[in-house]
Amino acid sequence: MISIQKPNAAGSGDLPHDDDPPFDLPEAPKAARQDDKNSPSISARAVAAARGQPTYLDGLNPEQRDAVETTEGPLLVLAGAGTGKTRVLTTRIAHILATGRAYPSQILAVTFTNKAAREMRERIGTLIGGTLEGMQWLGTFHSIGVKILRRHVELVGLKPGFTILDDDDQVRLLKQVLEANGVDKDRWPARQLANQIDGWKNRGLTPDKVPEGEAYNFAAGKGALLYAAYQARLKDLNACDFGDLLLECIRLFRDHPDVLADYHRRFRYILVDEYQDTNVAQYLWLRLLAKGSPNICCVGDDDQSIYGWRGAEVDNILRFEKDFPGAKVIRLERNYRSTANILAAASGLIAKNDGRLGKTLFTDGAAGSKVTVANFWDDEAEARAIGESIERLKRKNERLNDMAVLVRASSQMRAIEDRFITLGLPYRVIGGPRFYERQEIKDAIAYLDVVANPANDLKFERIVNVPKRALGDTTVKRVHELARARAIPLYQAAREIVETDELTPRARKSLFDLTRSFERWRANLEHMRHTDLAEQILDESGYTAMWQADKSPQSQTRLENLKELVRFMHDFDTLQGFLEHVSLVMDAEQGSDGDRVSLMTLHGAKGLEFGIVFLPGWEEGLFPHQRSMDESGKAGLEEERRLAYVGITRAKRLAKISFAQNRRTHGLYQSALPSRFVDELPVATVEVVESETPFGGRPDPFGYGGGFGQSRFDRPGSSEPFRSTYNTPGWQRAQQSWSSGSKQDKKKRSRGPLTLEGELVAASTANAPSFKTGSRVRHEKFGDGTVTNVDGNKLTIEFDDGEIKRVVASFVDLI
């Protein structure tokens, strides 16, 4: 019995449980293994059922069941969209546990996101009845990577309590590296180098392994050298970036076979979610770990591989059978999510891709409605139509929660959001800047980090002059020089430099005060609750005051976010524990209150499902995106097509595709061609719809739309001249500046289908503040303004930037 090297004390919160159960526990019951390959007979199941056993297998279809019960040997589960992938994965784990094949701590289960890990944990818990305990190796690639590294810190050349750099830190550090190596940081931006290095790390390349040709991509051949210098700096700082969490593990496993052997003994079963998204480093990591046990089960869908641009290798999944000889492949093709028409549309589209493993989704369900395709004059008309369509559906008792608008690029969101705001349609944006990525949260965390860990130079640099305290570049540079010369952390250098007269008196005083504050806070670390300390730090540093003094409309939200942060810290026992969580789990559940339409990118929609899905912006250049095609050619186009496939398959009942003839891009009004994907949809599954609003554009008979004639969605004969001037761009521009009550506005409202106004008035008068002409109000997005007209629950507001907008009252606050 070999015991795993004791984890290092610092930063290992999970220490007490870490080594149990011991590895030499009695073998799991052998009898249970006999039915591995063949499903138990009906009578055997009846017997089992009588003993009250595997209810978790109920309701699985034969393929799913096969995937659950084939526990031994390599297994690839090709799970099409909506075929019960997560169910198989979680049931499989429950099965392994229930049949005593392994203890929870002997199962390695990897996901990509914390959310997926969390969900899996919960669902397994439900299956086995209760909370899942002891599955310490269920997590993301990165969180498991850190866990392994923390247990063997000294072997990888790090010290206990090493820090994990976030994006900002990484770029800040690279800037220094560039400067130190005399690289012109205008010509060679740090951001670009960061991407380059991430790319190398994704492919498992250490500085010495970077192909010579590629090393020349950056700064005239200095690429690999800068990469090496960056790694050296990381070691100095006792830090690593996300890529290192895997690379260092790989190095550890290769250099220390004994350590790897320990993990081999430990992990009897390995499960991997979303295998099509793994990159080379993750693949190598898995390969090394899987050498100990053939029981590796990867679940994925080559048709949903949409992260090639960040290093995912579809090839990993395509190659699975070669990599793991004797592998069994199970296809899950029975779809439980979408109607037959939606499935057929998606399948027809994805069939245009080469190099697939190939699956044919089917359903026993109804044919359902055809996928609709509509064409609009421009992006604003498209947004208007979506808004009206949603209102109409809502009146038919559809829940907003069950609808989503999926866009290719976030720049498409603005037009749609604007429309929703005007209509008063509640919506939520998914995947916007997340909580921990917000400036104020990062700043606050930087303060806390420096208190807990004075050697964290990058965080110190982040907040040294935030709020402004007269410590500009020149001062920081001096501190840097001293730190470098003496090989000490910046913070210590700051403390020493204030003892000299190297700085201007003003800077010296200011820096002295700052270091003294940090000393004070650090002294309080011992005897104060970390939440109280956080409040003290935010107050005394002047950080809260900085936002209180800020007059921008978002400052209030920022202050609330800070409060939320402190509230969230209560969930942790120590500051250290909190910081550890934050560095890895940049993720906080956002409130999902109320009935709201979801708005997100197609990438963000992966794994989700909605009854009704709107897919706007299907235009050449936007979708497929030009850049994707320019940079990656056919592979890029195929990835875009997979993205389209992902989009359509999110829909359960209704998928509504649309494209605009004109779109505002980069501030320019440009004409666009329908996406080739539109014409690739199988004709039988599609219904071309007339624009659903009076304003929807038709191909322009006077020649403007000349370029659109090829599409089979242009029906000669049905074209009419503009029925009015409403669909001209000029009209729309004019419309923006109208105040309420104008003739056209009334006309517009009465023409269209009834709006939700009645309902909204009813809903919002309950606790509506009383707005009147002249009221000063604040809008989350548009800022402050003055009410110039009140019309029921709709306000016309002249914002301070001169914009006049009509907004539903519930979107603004009195100030």
Add this chain to the structure above:
DNA sequence: TATCGCGTCCTTTTT
């Protein structure tokens, strides 16, 4: 040192 105005660039994004 802080701030303003100008030029540049524009997918997707998790850890």
Add this chain to the structure above:
DNA sequence: GGACGCGATA
């Protein structure tokens, strides 16, 4: 259209 970064200026 708008975010960001830089250089000139107060």
